[in-house]
Amino acid sequence: VPENRDRIVVVGAGHAAGQLVASLRGEGFAGDITLIGEEPVHPYQRPPLSKQYLAGELSGDRLLFRPADFYRKNAVQIRLGCRAIGIDRDARTVTLEGGERIGYSGLALATGARVRPLPVEGHDLAGVFYLRTIDDVNRIRARLETARAVVIIGGGFIGLEVAAVMAKLGKRVTVLEMQDRLMPRVVSPTVSEFYREAHARHGVRVVTGAQVSALAGTNGEVRAVACAGGEECAADLVVIGIGVIPNTVLAQSAGLACDNGIVVDEFASTSDPRVVAAGDCTNHPSAWAGRRLRLESVQNALDQSKIAAATLCDKRRPYREVPWFWSDQYDLKLQMVGLSQGFDREIVRGAIGEGRFSVFYFRGERLLAVDSISRPADHMVSRRLLGAGVAVTPEQAGDPDFELKSLL
Numbered sequence: 472v473p474e475n476r477d478r479i480v481v482v483g484a485g486h487a488a489g490q491l492v493a494s495l496r497g498e499g500f501a502g503d504i505t506l507i508g509e510e511p512v513h514p515y516q517r518p519p520l521s522k523q524y525l526a527g528e529l530s531g532d533r534l535l536f537r538p539a540d541f542y543r544k545n546a547v548q549i550r551l552g553c554r555a556i557g558i559d560r561d562a563r564t565v566t567l568e569g570g571e572r573i574g575y576s577g578l579a580l581a582t583g584a585r586v587r588p589l590p591v592e593g594h595d596l597a598g599v600f601y602l603r604t605i606d607d608v609n610r611i612r613a614r615l616e617t618a619r620a621v622v623i624i625g626g627g628f629i630g631l632e633v634a635a636v637m638a639k640l641g642k643r644v645t646v647l648e649m650q651d652r653l654m655p656r657v658v659s660p661t662v663s664e665f666y667r668e669a670h671a672r673h674g675v676r677v678v679t680g681a682q683v684s685a686l687a688g689t690n691g692e693v694r695a696v697a698c699a700g701g702e703e704c705a706a707d708l709v710v711i712g713i714g715v716i717p718n719t720v721l722a723q724s725a726g727l728a729c730d731n732g733i734v735v736d737e738f739a740s741t742s743d744p745r746v747v748a749a750g751d752c753t754n755h756p757s758a759w760a761g762r763r764l765r766l767e768s769v770q771n772a773l774d775q776s777k778i779a780a781a782t783l784c785d786k787r788r789p790y791r792e793v794p795w796f797w798s799d800q801y802d803l804k805l806q807m808v809g810l811s812q813g814f815d816r817e818i819v820r821g822a823i824g825e826g827r828f829s830v831f832y833f834r835g836e837r838l839l840a841v842d843s844i845s846r847p848a849d850h851m852v853s854r855r856l857l858g859a860g861v862a863v864t865p866e867q868a869g870d871p872d873f874e875l876k877s878l879l
């Protein structure tokens with residue numbers, strides 16, 4: 472039986488895992504730590520993948536969450552290019568592909584999410600890509616040398632960031648979005664419309680209500696994207712960004728509760744008290760939102776990992792951070808805080824026409840969320856207001872002369 476005393480095993484080596492091991496040492500954990508990651512790279516940051524890294528403005532080593540020698544200095548054993556395929560919770564072991572077993576006293580699952588596949592004919596043609604990993608972007612960049620007509624399927628954050636980069640690189644770009652507006656899951660129609668116009672100004676064609684029916688090819692290379700209704704869009708490079716699916720197979724096969732993510736409590740504990748989970752793979756109760764959430768954000772990966780590490784060190788602290796997120800498209804910085812779903816009133820602060828404004832979302836008198844476009848000060852103060860639960864009235868939000876900071 473493998474040694475399993477005083478060793479924490481972390482499965483997954485993404486943003487959440489990188490923070491988790493740093494926090495374990497920060498909390499004073501002195502035992503062994505083993506980090507198991509399927510990708511052949513040290514934990515890295517994904518946000519630049521669809522932004523500066525895709526644009527060729529950032530080198531690969533700048534993506535790393537911590538320099539590689541951080542793990543050596545902190546005595547973290549790293550197993551990269553290595554997949555965990557099983558957990559035996561009675562024996563307290565993790566099985567790796569190849570059969571090796573590693574014992575644990577505590578286990579952390581930070582398995583993240585994988586791209587949602589587009590199940591249409593032609594999805595496997597050369598020139599068709601998803602975007603989740605460094606490797607994906609390296610392959611897209613290689614194709615960019617010859618590609619001219621780029622079609623992006625999905626008008627969410629990733630699709631639109633890719634569209635902005637491709638437009639800047641001089642490609643002919645079309646975005647196909649199934650819903651009737653851009654980023655429909657997360658922003659209001661006001662913000663969607665602003666971004667549609669911004670993309671149009673940069674020459675990007677946005678088609679909403681587009682139902683992709685097939686990808687057509689010649690000699691195994693993508694040539695066009697066909698939509699229901701007969702429209703065909705010429706393409707020699709296609710990027711699909713239609714969302715992600717949490718990686719729960721490993722947890723599920725170990726009998727841990729899963730339901731749209733690995734189910735954890737406010738301490739990041741799974742249904743097994745020796746096992747925690749953090750990041751994109753979890754379905755967690757948010758004390759801030761008052762309901763369960765599955766978030767796909769750096770904020771959640773970082774904050775929940777700190778909670779998970781504390782729990783493994785018997786220092787339980789509940790997770791109560793306010794969610795926040797950002798997206799860079801052209802020179803526009805979109806920053807979001809809170810969750811706007813269910814709002815019944817929106818108040819605009821600043822000037823939409825100047826491309827610098829914030830939208831405050833209310834339900835009744837309660838502020839739910841704030842989206843800021845190139846108004847970082849609004850975002851920072853809103854984060855503090857929402858985090859502290861300070862009341863803001865619609866009148867205060869809409870009055871550009873009212874100092875929101877004075878409420879803190």
Ligand SMILES: Cc1cc2nc3c(=O)[nH]c(=O)nc-3n(C[C@H](O)[C@H](O)[C@H](O)COP(=O)(O)OP(=O)(O)OC[C@H]3O[C@@H](n4cnc5c(N)ncnc54)[C@H](O)[C@@H]3O)c2cc1C
Binds near residue numbers: 487
């Ligand atoms: C292109 C792109 C742009 C983004 N932009 C933003 C942004 O602007 N702002 C923002 O807040 N968020 C952004 N995000 C989201 C953010 O990157 C994620 O929320 C974050 O990466 C989640 O971290 P994670 O560690 O939970 O999961 P992941 O980063 O998905 O890492 C999980 C890792 O675990 C590995 N793994 C899974 N199963 C196993 C197994 N069985 N054995 C071994 N290894 C395994 C996976 O291969 C992966 O490397 C973006 C994401 C992408 C893809």
